[in-house]
Amino acid sequence: MPQDWNTLEPNREGRSVFLAIVGRPNVGKSSLLNRMLGQKVAIVSSKPQTTRTRIMGVLTEGEDQLVFLDTPGLNKPHSRLDEYMARSVTESVAGVDVCLLVTEAGAPVSHADRDLLERCRAQQLPAVLAINKIDTLKDKSALMAQIAEWNALYPFEAVVPVSAQDGSGIQSDLIPELKKLCQPGGHFFDADTLTDQPERVLAGEMIREKLLRLLDKEIPHGAAVAVERMRERDDGSGITDVDATIFCEKENHKAIIIGKGGSMLKKIGSYARADMERFFDCKINLKLWVKVKEDWRNREAVLRSLGYDKTDFNL
Numbered sequence: 001m002p003q004d005w006n007t008l009e010p011n012r013e014g015r016s017v018f019l020a021i022v023g024r025p026n027v028g029k030s031s032l033l034n035r036m037l038g039q040k041v042a043i044v045s046s047k048p049q050t051t052r053t054r055i056m057g058v059l060t061e062g063e064d065q066l067v068f069l070d071t072p073g074l075n076k077p078h079s080r081l082d083e084y085m086a087r088s089v090t091e092s093v094a095g096v097d098v099c100l101l102v103t104e105a106g107a108p109v110s111h112a113d114r115d116l117l118e119r120c121r122a123q124q125l126p127a128v129l130a131i132n133k134i135d136t137l138k139d140k141s142a143l144m145a146q147i148a149e150w151n152a153l154y155p156f157e158a159v160v161p162v163s164a165q166d167g168s169g170i171q172s173d174l175i176p177e178l179k180k181l182c183q184p185g186g187h188f189f190d191a192d193t194l195t196d197q198p199e200r201v202l203a204g205e206m207i208r209e210k211l212l213r214l215l216d217k218e219i220p221h222g223a224a225v226a227v228e229r230m231r232e233r234d235d236g237s238g239i240t241d242v243d244a245t246i247f248c249e250k251e252n253h254k255a256i257i258i259g260k261g262g263s264m265l266k267k268i269g270s271y272a273r274a275d276m277e278r279f280f281d282c283k284i285n286l287k288l289w290v291k292v293k294e295d296w297r298n299r300e301a302v303l304r305s306l307g308y309d310k311t312d313f314n315l
Contacts, residue, residue, distance in 0.1 A: 015182035016065040018095070019128075023102035024112050028132040031164035032102060033057050033070045036175060040279070041195040041202070042070050056196040058189045064179045065187040069096060098157075098181050099127040105137040105161065109149060117154050126181060129156045130174055135163040157181060199280065200227040203242055206275045207288070210268040211246070211257070219256055222249040224296065232282070239283045242276065247293045254290050265290065 021029045030042035033055070042055045055070040099120045103113060120127050129150055137143060147159050158177040162169035195202075204225040211223050229243040246268075248254050258265045265288055273286040296303070 014063045014065060014187040015184050016067060016187055017097050017178065017182045018067045018069070019098045019100045019178065019181075020069045020071060020096040021100045021102060022071050022116050024104075024110055027102045027104045027107075028164045029102050030055075030070055032130060032132060032162070032170075033068055035164045035167055035170055036066075036068070037194060039194055041197065042205075058193045058195065059175075060187065060189070060191045060193070061175075061179075064182045065189065066175070066178055066182070067188065068100070097126070097183070098178070099125050100130060100178070101127055102130045102132050103150070105131050105134045106142055106146065109153065114153070120154065126157050127154060128174075128177060128181075129154075129159045131159065131161045132164055134161045134168060135166050200230050202279065203227050203230055203272075203276055204244060206279070207244055207246065207268065207272045209275075210271045214264065214268060214271075215256065219248065219253050222253060222297070223247065223257070237283070239285050240280065242284055242286045243289075244286070245289045245291055247291055247296055249292065249294055249296060251292055254292050257290050 021033060023029055033042050034040045037057045037059055041057050057068040057070065059066040059068070099116070101113070101116060101120075103109075117127075119125075131143065131146065131150075134140075134143065143161055147161075150156070150159060157180075160169055160174045160177055162174050164170070197205075204227045207225045207227075208223065211219070211225075224247045225244055226247065227242060227244045229241060232238070232240045246257060248257060256264065257268070259267075269286050269288050273284045276284045276286065293299070
């Protein structure tokens with residue numbers, strides 16, 4: 001989120017709405033954002049808490065501009081990093097016009113879901129419920145009971161069954177419902193703006209996504225990525241050099257990330273480079289290093305250096 005988020009001024013005619021995408025871990029919030037934007041700006045994996053920071057995505061269609069904030073999944077904090085993630089959800093809900101709550105088809109209402117609804121109620125915040133992963137639901141009749149259960153808990157502006165996986169219900173139902181919540185006052189971003197994430201952050205997240213996909217669950221959640229350099233060469237070759245360091249918490253994790261003869265690190269780099277070349281539309285020369293920073297998730301100075309917080313960690 002930009003530092004001057006609350007001071008943004010509209011720059012042209014049109015309608016806009018700011019929406020926080022919230023929900024429990026692994027319900028598909030980032031996948032839903034990517035599908036709505038038609039472009040990948042948030043990394044995804046099958047592991048919970050893939051998203052660590054707020055990611056802004058902008059969808060501009062005609063006179064309507066939807067500004068999304070994708071937030072980390074709400075869970076009980078177990079580290080300083082978790083506390084930062086939980087606070088980013090609270091701050092996101094406090095600073096938007098609408099809450100886009102995402103849940104999973106067939107899943108019961110959880111304590112975290114009820115907590116999010118209470119935050120919306122306290123702020124009298126309009127909310128839309130997206131029931132994701134309907135493509136995995138064998139008994140579609142169960143969906144009606146789930147909708148009724150949620151409607152009894154909150155006066156949603158709309159309840160929309162969707163699938164971020166195959167796109168069902170998104171263009172036809174969800175986006176039109178969200179556009180109804182746009183208000184006059186102009187657009188806050190240029191029509192071609194997709195995200196506020198710097199290129200270095202996007203590159204680092206692409207690398208971290210490969211860690212999540214290729215390694216056992218305890219290792220990538222203890223890893224972070226810092227992109228130290230990202231610069232296009234001056235020789236006219238069109239090649240961009242990217243130097244990045246993967247930080248992990250233990251020496252044995254470092255060995256696993258590197259792999260025998262560097263095989264795992266090469267695989268991570270190869271997949272990440274391919275993603276970067278597609279997204280940035282240029283040739284990428286990617287160099288990766290792995291370093292150990294013990295217990296970095298609980299070290300405030302390290303968290304700040306990695307960009308996870310710019311203020312303090314006292315909730």
